[in-house]
Amino acid sequence: MTQRWNDLLFAHWPVPPAAIAPLIPEGVQVDTFHGSAWLGVVPFWMDRIKFRGVPPIPFTSGFPELNLRTYVREPHSGAPGVYFLSLDASSLLGVLFGRAMYRLPYHWADMRIEQRREREFWFASRRRMTAPPVLFSARYRGLGPTRRLVESRPGSLEYFLTERYSLFTRDRDGHAMRANIHHVPWPLEEAEAEIEHNDLAAAIGIRLPDIPPVLHYSRRLAVYVWQLDRVRAARSPRPIPAAAVPST
Template sequence: MITNKQRPWPAPSSSWIIKQSWRDLLFLHYAVKPELLRPHIPVGLELDTYEQEAWISIVPFWMSGIRFRGTPSVPYLSQFPELNVRTYVKVGDKSGVYFFSLDAKSALGVYFGRRFYHLPYCYANMSLERQADGKIVYDSFRNEGSFIFKGSYRPISEVYRAEAGTLDYWLVERYCLYSESRNRIWMSEINHEPWELQDAAYEISDNTMLQLSGIDIAAAPHCAHYCSRIDVHVWPLKPVQA
């Protein structure tokens, strides 16, 4: 049964500028000691923790229907796979996500994300295949640094919404992203319905996405989630007040 139908974060008052759909998402969540992760977080962001643990997540998925406000989506440009490595931060009492890397099979998407959102996008050779039994086979290789992610995943439970106060809720229900450029912190609001999650089974054959210097990450994720689709509105980037 789906519960928690209240939108957990109100929509920002200004107008969104981008709409997109995120599809076939897998969240692989790894617990990390906060003292190991803090040196990798820009000054101006506070590392967010859950019961004294920090977290890093790998998120393979694909995007579709990308368009700017008032314009249609463009075939062949509005759909591509993406692979994110992120952690959890806050400014004051506003929790969000901070990205260590975002790989995408879209030169335009990489340019736009870097230029207008100050996000560490990189182009990668990527493929995603949905098999007849619902399994998603995902393959990503970035020449720069030989970052690789190969594996498969599928949902194995009924759909549910995370309950407030739980680790599941803390990990996924975040409605802004933070980035850093020229020693300044920036923030973009993101709005969508609460995540409709499923438990996930997965097999990872190769994964070098967590090669962060000085961070000891467990060999296996602590937990995993799947979401089939969520429609997202994205607001313009704005500077965070010092």
């Protein structure tokens, strides 16, 4: 599947790994940076959506989306990836395809994104058919690229949060699934944001810390997503035969 993501805000908070661990499937583990797991809220709009071998899907040419994500690692291969805790989209067909093809926890939502100025946006979402309502609204703006972000390197927080080329989810039986992702490195900018409502974390039982989030903006990125494969189960240690144990 190919798609293009546009005008993204990345808002991230550090959270205790123990808060995330019960929410991810067996077969992956919470990935941490300086001892903290990270929870990200990402509003954006997508377009140029195409499934390989499938004709263009009506009413999915472009729509707003909002995701709540964390970061995990596959113990067997060490591959770092993204784990989506929830995704909201304004396209019902997009929601149905995302649930059916990628087992992702999509929700149908009323959404609006408005461009106020160059690199400045207002985004609002209200999840449908939920009580109490799950709301998100924010004003955000990109402040332009900086040398520090353009030259982001392994070991930086920006690299940890964005340079991930797998997404993980779970199948109907709760087993971890993985899809490979390809894109160029994220063209990140510094950002400012006023987040007016944010119910996403509370909706899954996580309390965000009372600190400002780490903010980034990205203008546009093309993303390629491959099919899902089941994550290999970690092998249990094999017992060593008594005959192979050296005598003292």
